[in-house]
Amino acid sequence: MTVGGGGRGEREPVAVVTGGSSGIGRAVVADLAAHGYRVAVLDRDVPGDAGESGGTDRVRWVSGDVRDPDAHDEVLDVALSRFGGLDLFVGNAGVHDGGFGVRDLSGAELAEVARHVLDVDVVGYLLGARAAAGPLAGSGGSMVFTLSDASFVVRGNGAGVVYTAAKHAALGVVRHLAADLAPAVRVNAVAPGGVVTGLRTADGRDVFADADAIAATVREFNPLGALLSPEDIAPLYRFLASPMAAGMTGEVLRPDGGLAVR
Secondary structure: OOEOOOOOOOEOOEEEEEOOOOHHHHHHHHHHHHOOOEEEEEEOOOOHHHOOOOEOOOEEEEEOOOOOHHHHHHHHHHHHHHHOOOOEEEEOOOOEOOOOOOOOOOHHHHHHHHHHHHHHHHHHHHHHHHHHHHHHHHHOOEEEEEOOHHHOOOOOOOOOHHHHHHHHHHHHHHHHHHHHHOOOOEEEEEOOOOOOOOOEEOOOOEOOOOHHHHHHHHHHHOOOOOOOOHHHHHHHHHHHOOHHHOOOOOOEEOOOOOHHHO
16 A cells, blocks of 8 residues: 655655554554554553564554654654655544542543643644644545544543543644534544543542453443444554545444444
8 A cells, every 4th residue: 555646755654643653543553554554653552562672663662652753743744754755644532530420520630630631632632733734734634533432422422521621622633623624624533432442530449440340331322332443443544544535534333232223
């Protein structure tokens, strides 16, 4: 799989993925790399198998925080200088709020959780989009963001008020970027529901610590009784970046077992 034009010659497509060390992000990195992409990954946690050199000739890792503009510039530099361009930006890094309601925390606690979650889940997406927009406009590339059933559903899915607010805000980011960056860059999203991953809360707790109980709840919650894995979700990102989705922007794919008709 190669892309060409613009005096760049023929090269393999290049992606940047944030939050690629676990869960859906890790599955997306693996799927893209297996289908001809070279991938630069930004995450605070670089996996041990990345090695001292920071990765392989196909996947390179950058250790950094998505709340830091310089971290986005650094991973973009890896994509451009090492791999020769950029064709896809996947904004995926995220953090959960622990499912709290607005009355469950003190004012100071709520403010701390809200700032953390919104900074990672919304500001992190904006900073990534800012860094990637120019190179993607030059290549005619795409952005694909990870949303959630919490972008649409406000009760019964374990999301608290802050995570719900963040994912609703991220939906607004996707729609605004789709309008703002057209026609040069397509911007779409994937909004999974109930995928058991390594998602953590703002204070570092594992959201899916009791995986069996979560799985049962997910199956009961959605009309199809579906429980999808990160590997089931990952090809959707590649589809949205492909010529098959050339007429799509501002769209959200919802692999959530049919919550829209619940």
